[in-house]
Amino acid sequence: MSKLPPIARLPVLLTGLLSLVGGVLAGLGRMGWDVPTSALHAAGMHGALMVAAFFGTVISLERAVAVEYLWAYLAPLAAASGGALLLVGAPASLAQYLILCGAVVMTATSIYTLRRLLAPCTLVLVGAATCWAIGNLTWLLTDSASTATPWWFAFLVLTIAGERLELSRLVPTPRVAQALFLPIVIALPSGAALALCDERHGLILFSAALLSLSCWLLCFDIAAHNVRREGLPRFIAVCLLAGYVWLACAGLLGLGDAFLPGDAWRDSAIHALGVGFVFSMILGHAPIVLPAVARVHIPYHVSFYLPLLVLHAALSVRVFGGIRDHFALQRIGGLANAYALLLFFAVLSLAVLRGRTSAGRNSGGT
Amino acid sequence: MTNSKPECDAYPDTAPTRAPVNEQHVRTVLRQIVDPEVGINIVDLGLVYCVAVETACVRVALTMTSPACPLGEMMIEEARDALLAACPEHTEVVVELVWKPAWQPSMMSREARQTLGWQD
Numbered sequence: 269m270s271k272l273p274p275i276a277r278l279p280v281l282l283t284g285l286l287s288l289v290g291g292v293l294a295g296l297g298r299m300g301w302d303v304p305t306s307a308l309h310a311a312g313m314h315g316a317l318m319v320a321a322f323f324g325t326v327i328s329l330e331r332a333v334a335v336e337y338l339w340a341y342l343a344p345l346a347a348a349s350g351g352a353l354l355l356v357g358a359p360a361s362l363a364q365y366l367i368l369c370g371a372v373v374m375t376a377t378s379i380y381t382l383r384r385l386l387a388p389c390t391l392v393l394v395g396a397a398t399c400w401a402i403g404n405l406t407w408l409l410t411d412s413a414s415t416a417t418p419w420w421f422a423f424l425v426l427t428i429a430g431e432r433l434e435l436s437r438l439v440p441t442p443r444v445a446q447a448l449f450l451p452i453v454i455a456l457p458s459g460a461a462l463a464l465c466d467e468r469h470g471l472i473l474f475s476a477a478l479l480s481l482s483c484w485l486l487c488f489d490i491a492a493h494n495v496r497r498e499g500l501p502r503f504i505a506v507c508l509l510a511g512y513v514w515l516a517c518a519g520l521l522g523l524g525d526a527f528l529p530g531d532a533w534r535d536s537a538i539h540a541l542g543v544g545f546v547f548s549m550i551l552g553h554a555p556i557v558l559p560a561v562a563r564v565h566i567p568y569h570v571s572f573y574l575p576l577l578v579l580h581a582a583l584s585v586r587v588f589g590g591i592r593d594h595f596a597l598q599r600i601g602g603l604a605n606a607y608a609l610l611l612f613f614a615v616l617s618l619a620v621l622r623g624r625t626s627a628g629r630n631s632g633g634t
Numbered sequence: 635m636t637n638s639k640p641e642c643d644a645y646p647d648t649a650p651t652r653a654p655v656n657e658q659h660v661r662t663v664l665r666q667i668v669d670p671e672v673g674i675n676i677v678d679l680g681l682v683y684c685v686a687v688e689t690a691c692v693r694v695a696l697t698m699t700s701p702a703c704p705l706g707e708m709m710i711e712e713a714r715d716a717l718l719a720a721c722p723e724h725t726e727v728v729v730e731l732v733w734k735p736a737w738q739p740s741m742m743s744r745e746a747r748q749t750l751g752w753q754d
Contacts, residue, residue: 271707333704384701384733393702434700437739438672438679439750493751494672501673556670560704 271336274563277329280344281562284325287351291317292606299599306355313354315413318542319420320367320404321351327427328374331381331397333561340377346370364408371401388446389437392430392453399423399457406464414529417538418460418474424546425515429453429481432508435490445488452480468528475522478541482516500555500568503576507552510580514544517587535598536590543605544583551576551612558616565623566616575612582608655721657685660692663720667712674749676709680741683732691726692717699737706731 293307294314310317328343350366375397381390403419410416433449455477463470486492486509494505518541521527526537555566586601588594664682665675676682676696684695694713698706710729717727739752747754 330704331702333707334702336707378702381701385736387736389700390702431700431702434702435671437699438742440752490672490750497673499673500670504671553671557704560708563708 272341277561280348283348283352284322287317287321290355291322296606299602301603309357315417317351317354321347323424324370328370329561330557331374331377335377335380343370343373368404368408371404375401389430389434392426392433396423396426396430399426418463421541422457422460425456426453428549432489436488439490439493441488452477471527475519479516479519482512482519485512503572504552507548507576511545511548514540533590536587540587564620566619567623569619571615575608575615578611579608655687657687660685663716664713666716674746678743678746692721693728695730695732697732697737
């Protein structure tokens with residue numbers, strides 16, 4: 269076992285963040301906002317940059333830090349490099365191979381965690397990593413990010429679901445709830461698989477699984493308990509619960525065929541899931557995970573609620589605009605979502621500075 | 635429901651301590667380390683498996699509720715820093731992460747279980 273010092277993880281993390289910036293700009297370019305030419309050229313790579321590259325990098329980096337083996341860091345390195353190649357306009361196949369390799373390594377890392385704990389939660393995490401790998405393979409073989417999208421979302425949703433299942437052991441979760449969880453998480457990749465040959469019914473199964481999972485989480489997740497506490501636990505719980513509502517929204521839209529390529533409500537469904545659910549999780553857990561990965565102290569501050577509020581308000585405008593076929597509202601919502609992320613980084617940066625100032629004051633006083 | 639604690643065989647041959655710290659003191663110090671999402675300290679969560687206080691040496695075995703969580707390394711560092719600050723100078727502090735036995739909810743303290751809604 270050999271640890272990678274936190275400072276050595278920063279280049280990978282920062283390269284992964286480039287995929288986030290590039291992906292967001294590409295998404296704005298698709299909506300007709302003025303963006304740098306390179307971002308406009310990457311407009312068709314928005315989904316790949318956001319999910320396969322950015323989320324793939326940060327999630328596999330977390331996993332590598334957890335298992336503490338040097339080889340595990342090949343996963344985020346490959347994903348971040350793949351994203352960088354997409355941004356500079358390299359042939360997509362290079363990025364596809366790299367990100368696929370990253371996913372295979374992360375699957376191996378996740379299998380390794382079974383040696384530490386063989387339980388439903390760790391099995392779900394193996395399933396999540398496998399979905400990322402299958403999604404990347406699908407993208408490589410079909411060159412269609414749209415075809416890979418259900419697998420990529422299965423990767424994200426199952427990663428979050430596995431972590432929530434693990435935490436649910438801290439509270440008295442009814443046996444029937446524990447029994448219901450596995451069929452729900454099996455239905456998700458099953459829907460993605462079915463969609464490869466019967467797109468409509470596969471996506472309906474996928475959407476039903478999203479809706480079922482949202483109900484499970486709203487009823488049984490520890491967030492329902494922690495929202496009554498104070499400080500950071502409450503903030504995380506609020507992020508989670510808001511995310512679960514968007515997960516339900518995505519599931520409901522999907523049951524109306526919104527995930528089908530070309531559907532009028534597809535933008536709303538995709539972003540209810542990707543922004544409303546996944547990014548809400550990111551906002552809630554960044555104050556915990558960033559210190560673990562990058563060794564920065566991020567003391568909780570009530571200002572954390574501001575980007576969360578902007579994110580959800582903007583997404584509401586975007587989704588409403590999509591459902592009502594009001595493109596101007598969709599554009600405004602999309603832009604405001606991007607600003608919410610900027611605001612989030614600003615708030616976190618201020619918190620880091622506040623933490624350093626406080627630490628300096630304390631050490632000066634002893 | 636009784637709490638089932640793991641057998642503390644991590645440090646079987648512990649010499650009698652002559653250091654002015656004891657196991658209770660170590661656990662009190664470790665109560666500073668709090669799970670950020672749950673807001674409960676690692677001692678009450680049942681994550682502190684073994685504490686051995688030897689002459690000029692303190693050894694602690696910790697676990698995590700999830701093997702896929704990246705917070706383990708940071709928790710070890712925080713525990714080590716807290717103990718180094720609280721123990722006499724030149725005390726060696728060894729904190730390690732272990733995975734056996736697997737953590738179970740029954741390892742939490744009565745107070746933690748009540749906070750999290752368990753009816754014991």
